Amino acid sequence: MKKIDVIEFEKEVLPQILEFFDKTLNDDGKIIDKFTGEVLRDPFTNEELNKDNFAGILPGSSLFISKNLASLAEFITEREKNNKE
Amino acid sequence: MTDLLKLLIDEEVIKIADGIIKIISEKLRKKFNEIKKKLEKKKLSKPLLVSEFAEEYYKLKNISRAEKYNLIKKYIDSKYWSIILLGMRAREAYLAGDIDGSGKIKKDASMRYGRDAVILINLIIQGYFDEIVDTTILQKEKGKTNSDIVVWLNDKIEKYIKFFPFAFWVSILDSSIKIKEELIRRCITNGLTNVNIHTIGKENIEKIEEVIIELSKDKHFPKFNYSKDYESEEYNAVTFKIEIK
Structure with missing residues (x-):
């Protein structure tokens, strides 16, 4: 089997993906916690996450990130540093 | 059930092609509820x-x-x-x-x-x-x-x-005044004798040339020579080298 780096999902199934993590979209298209109603924010940039700027979830602490490449760059750097890949 | 990745593979909701996993939307829609029932809270091992x-x-x-x-x-x-x-x-x-x-x-x-x-x-x-x-x-x-x-x-x-003492970059957002200030700070305040200015684009190049001409006439600014080196003519990438006499 070839090495798998990323699980990709199509934008259309975002609600189902979020559901899996107990998150959902509110009427404004923002991503919220299903139980607290709190709007999720990118932990690196503090941006509110919505259906358009949401990039995905990073492993570890399940970080929900926006489409900011800096978050990906840090993740790759960290992984390489820890020789996890 | 080991982790999300394994489970998704077991459920045949994904396919593997060229090392990339693609979740196929239609299949995911159909099977997601079934998968969800089986899933326990597991940490992701790969970026999703x-x-x-x-x-x-x-x-x-x-x-x-x-x-x-x-x-x-x-x-x-x-x-x-x-x-x-x-x-x-x-x-x-x-x-x-x-x-x-x-x-x-x-x-x-x-x-x-x-x-x-x-x-x-x-x-x-x-x-x-x-x-x-x-x-x-x-x-x-x-x-x-x-x-x-x-x-x-x-x-x-x-x-x-952090310090960027000997070289600076001029972007489309930088004004002529800002460029002038940067040069004065380096060449007068900090007493540097060599400063490089990098930029890309015709408009920026012209902006820098205007400042250089202005400073060459300014009696408060030290006398200097300068050269203009094209690093890439295709992209109009230029380095101006200022050398105080």
Whole structure:
């Protein structure tokens, strides 16, 4: 089997993906916690996450990130540093 | 059931092609409820990314793993490597003519690390980082110790980011007044005798030339010579070298 780096999902199934993590979209298209109603924010940039700027979830602490490449760059750097890949 | 990845494979909701897993939307829609019932809360072992963004992951990773950088990567503080990666990706986009893509990366970096990161990225776009890589490799070949190289390398990068004394970058957002101030600060306040100004684009080049002409007539500014070197005529990438007499 070839090495798998990323699980990709199509934008259309975002609600189902979020559901899996107990998150959902509110009427404004923002991503919220299903139980607290709190709007999720990118932990690196503090941006509110919505259906358009949401990039995905990073492993570890399940970080929900926006489409900011800096978050990906840090993740790759960290992984390489820890020789996890 | 081991983890999300394994489970999804078991459920045949995904297919593997060229090392990339694609969740097939239609199948996922149909089977998601069934999967969800079986899933326990497990931490992800791989990034879970929307397809349109996953491509960027591979591009960054490919750059990070390029053989040329293997030698020096270990000498660079990891806090800088992320910015350098972004810079190399921005350079790749820029050289491919994707100016918007390059600009987006700078915006992302600025949001995350502040304007200093953009300064470094602009230099990397200009090819400065490759110059640092080549010099580092040369030092290694000449038998410098690893600790010497670490000090030299981090010092060089730190200077670019934080102090940036001998060179600066002019972007479309910089005014003529700002350029003039930058030169006065370096050449009068700090007493430097050599300063480089980097820029890309006809408009920026003209802006700098106007400032140089103005300063050459300014009796309060020291007398100087200057040269204008095209690093890339195709992209109008220029370095002005100011040398105080």
